[in-house]
Amino acid sequence: MQAFQLFRSMPITRTSALSLLLLIGSLCVFVAQADSRGEPLYNENCAICHGEDGSGGMGIPLSSASFLDAASTHYIKQTIRLGRPGRVMPSFYWMPEDDIAAIIDYINGWRKTPPRVWSARSIEGNPQTGKQLYQTHCASCHGENAQGGKGTGMHFSRPTDIPVTATALNNQGFLHSAPDEMLYFIIKYSRQGSIMPAASQLDLSRQQINDIVSYIRSFQRDDLHKDSLYAEEPATLMVESPYSFEETLINVKRAIAGANFIHIRDQALTEGLDVATDKGSRQTMVYFCNFNFLYDALKIDPRVGMFLPCRITITEQDGKVQMMSINPKHLSQLFNNNALDESCDKMYELYLGILEDASL
DSSP states (O other), rough: OOOHHHHHHHHOOOOHHHHHHHHHHHHHHHHHHHHHHHHHHHHHHHHHHHHHTTSSSSSSOOOHHHHHHHHOHHHHHHHHOOOOOOOOOOOOOTTHHHHHHHHHHHHHHSSSSOOOOOOOOOOOOOOOHHHHHHHHHHHHHHTTTTOOOOSSSGGGGGTTTOSSSSOOOTTTHHHHHHHHHHHHHHHHHTTTTSOHHHGGGOOHHHHHHHHHHHHHHOOOOOTTGGGGGGOOOSSSSEEEEEEEEHHHHHHHHHHHHHHEEHHHHHHHTTTTOOOOTTTTTEEEEEEEEHHHHHHHHHHGGGGGGGOSSEEEEEEEEETEEEEEEEOOOHHHHHTBGGGGGGHHHHHHHHHHHHHHHHOO
16 A cells, blocks of 8 residues: 555656556566465365365364454464374475465455454463363363364264364464464354353453463473374284185184174275286285274264275285285374374274184
């Protein structure tokens, strides 16, 4: 605006008019470039979880007025950069600053008011009093230890009248992104459209909100990614069978039934592929499923469907028969969702039990 006011105060000459047109043209080109970069970058990196229009899915709805009213540009940038260790949202540590800025510009296009600017000052409160208040008013949704709600933002994993899964308030990515003023604002005014009550509905005073904020802040550590270190887990589980190929195939199906899984079908490993196999070699995949387990796992994270239904591959090469499967413990580390660990540990024991049972 200052540039246009400056030009308005200048006498209009051919030279100044041409300069003005060039300035306006360059500004238009800049805005067009920002818009054209931001939307495809968002669609490529964010839409799969947050929706093409920001309406949400596995991730929170970014276009909602409630989110945008509290989220500063700095908060969004930190969230993209740091992610949420162990809570589905990955860290885009590798993304160039210009790309992050373009995505934020695109998200800001959903705003009806300018983004807030929160200060970095700490709020003075009593974390011990805040802990008691938290247990009374917050723990039922956000967890006893502020670990957040289970499942994702998909309707499949929660009632349809709850738009988001309760935030993990002890998450280091969140704590390193959200300043105290933002936490205070959210507690005071709630999230519109969520089941979270406003502070006035709970009769919380200003000091009590400060105490809760101080308690939440007490979870913050300097070692941001301590909880997201990878363990040494092989990608596959492999067991050699002392039996023939045919006997091993029968044993695997028997072990599957013994583990309360349903045998679905057998399929040649190379079916549908134009792949030449060694003469005399055999490879068969055995598909099986426990639908109750499947349902529970999908509620935690729909991405589990990428390696379901369960399957064990039996191969024979040069008279040597082997059984192999994926290692769920290895795969769980790729999903950035700590809530999956228990299911993947259980699946690991089931796979290993079936493989060992079939080789006895």
